Amino acid sequence: MAAVRHVMEFERPIVELERQLEDLKRLDVSAQPELAEEIARLESEIEMLKDALYSALTPWERVQVARHPERPKTQDYVAALFSEVVELRGDRAYGDDEAMFAGFGTLDGVRCVVIGHRKGKNTAENIRRNFGSPHPEGFRKARRAMLLAEKFGLPVVSFLDTAGAYPGIEAEERGQAWAIAECLETLAGLRTPVVVVGIGEGGSGGALAIGFGDRLIMLENAYYSVISPEMASLILFKDPQHAAETASALRLTAADLVELGIADEVVQEPRGGAHRDPALVLAAVEAAVSRALRDLLGVPRDELVTRRQARLAAIGAAFVRE
């Protein structure tokens, strides 16, 4: 298991116990035979606590896991799942947005177009990538990649990991809403398979712009939400302190999305989250994406689009009364 540097608030009691355990282990056991017993007791207690804590994460705790800085990022998935990668840059209108990845890659022998929000793995990289929050040119680059996929008959694999589209002055002046809407319209009618994987944060319209298609695979602790729990708390309670409550009310977890008919499949994560064993998660996601691609590649293009549109049309339709 990888050594984890970032500790989440809800893990603190366990980390504290682990620290005590380390202290005990440093003592001379041979001089105090009862110490070995104490260590064994503490170890099993910690294991029990971990099982209890991690097997029943609240939605708000899952949001924190989804935002964990050491969680595998889009670039990790691109490197691990795809071979012969060619990155595509620029929106052909304004610039290249490093918060969005676009490129070609081959997964299990299937040539694909790959897109995804790209957070950084450290502060310097995060600043360059604007913490994974795209400007309009990021969405326009993604749309360009979608259209390439359609033109050349390649399936699209999309990775979601953003707090949201960037709420900046220039982003607004360059048409953030327009760029997102154009992605939605393009995806809605794209005549090629689209497989979406929620790997971390699925923040509102900025996630949705590359976040729906023919399959939605969610990592167990990834979330996807119309609004961040903090912002919902600020609006509803005039105070950001109720985020745990709004996180539950918003029904934003992977399991919730399957129940609501929006997500198709959940990929389980190791105890404590994907960052505890990235290799395991990367392999599980590769298997899930590969299965989805093979299912979808056999479907005639017209039928694919008809099915996708019918599925979208059905979302919410069952919840209205006339």
Add this chain to the structure above:
Amino acid sequence: MPVSDWFRAREQRRYTVASPKTASADLPDGVWLKCAGCKHTVYRGDLEKNLNVCPHCGHHTELTAFERLLALADDGTFEETDATMTSTDPLRFTAAKPYAETLAAAREKTGLSEAVVTGRALVGGHPAVLGAMDFRFIGASMGSVVGEKVSRAFDRARDERRAVVFVTASGGARMQEGMISLMQMAKTAAAVRRFSDAGLPFVAVLGNPTYGGVTASFPVLADVILAEPGAMVGFAGPKLVEETTRQSLPKGFQTAESLVRHGFVDAVVPRTELAQTVARVLDYLCAQEVPEAAEGAACPVPRGEGS
């Protein structure tokens, strides 16, 4: 999207009933109003006749959905569709207060079943499907009902080969329906795509305010985008932008006028000229023989006098 900001901004923009000191003592309450734009005292009847546009300074104050639709439709032609559709509160959402109570209060206050009104009408003689959003209803946020009514409006227009004219005003997606609301953005964009692929015209009118998941879905996919003078339109609200960037916002940020300058809106059209402008645009877009319209009458040129 801080919807609460919009409620506050909207309060400030509304006409306030003038205090008894400035109004004649013998007139009934609320007959004289004070314009939030120029502070002039305006006779309510004059204001209403002028579609809530101040006769002194041209300030546009809000309209209800029905007022907007009736101002656009040819006289006596508007016929509402999906009038009784309501939400069943899919998430059983409760935070601060139950969503069911918020919905009931909005219905009570507005007399509407939901935040959007749609229907068939003629606009300048052209068969159209019209829609307008009503900001009084939970900030005209888009949940399952708004998404469904918008999608049906486009599908109906496609089936009946009508144009679509839609007036927006919204704080964004409705958070109380969670991901179902977010997905309405994709659902309505898909409906526009189906409609647009059939070669039919869509004219959007962006009203004050239009934000978040509503801006970033169906309205901006229109063939021609108009906006009302002074309307605030964007994705992220100005307060959030200011807080995130810690920069002061440029003058006129996110106003309809600045969107024209940046190339995202075709024209700012005063409300009093809106119906005429929309009709003129439809004259161009409905007159063409589109390949899909081989059979029957797709938005036919009106057979008027002498033809």
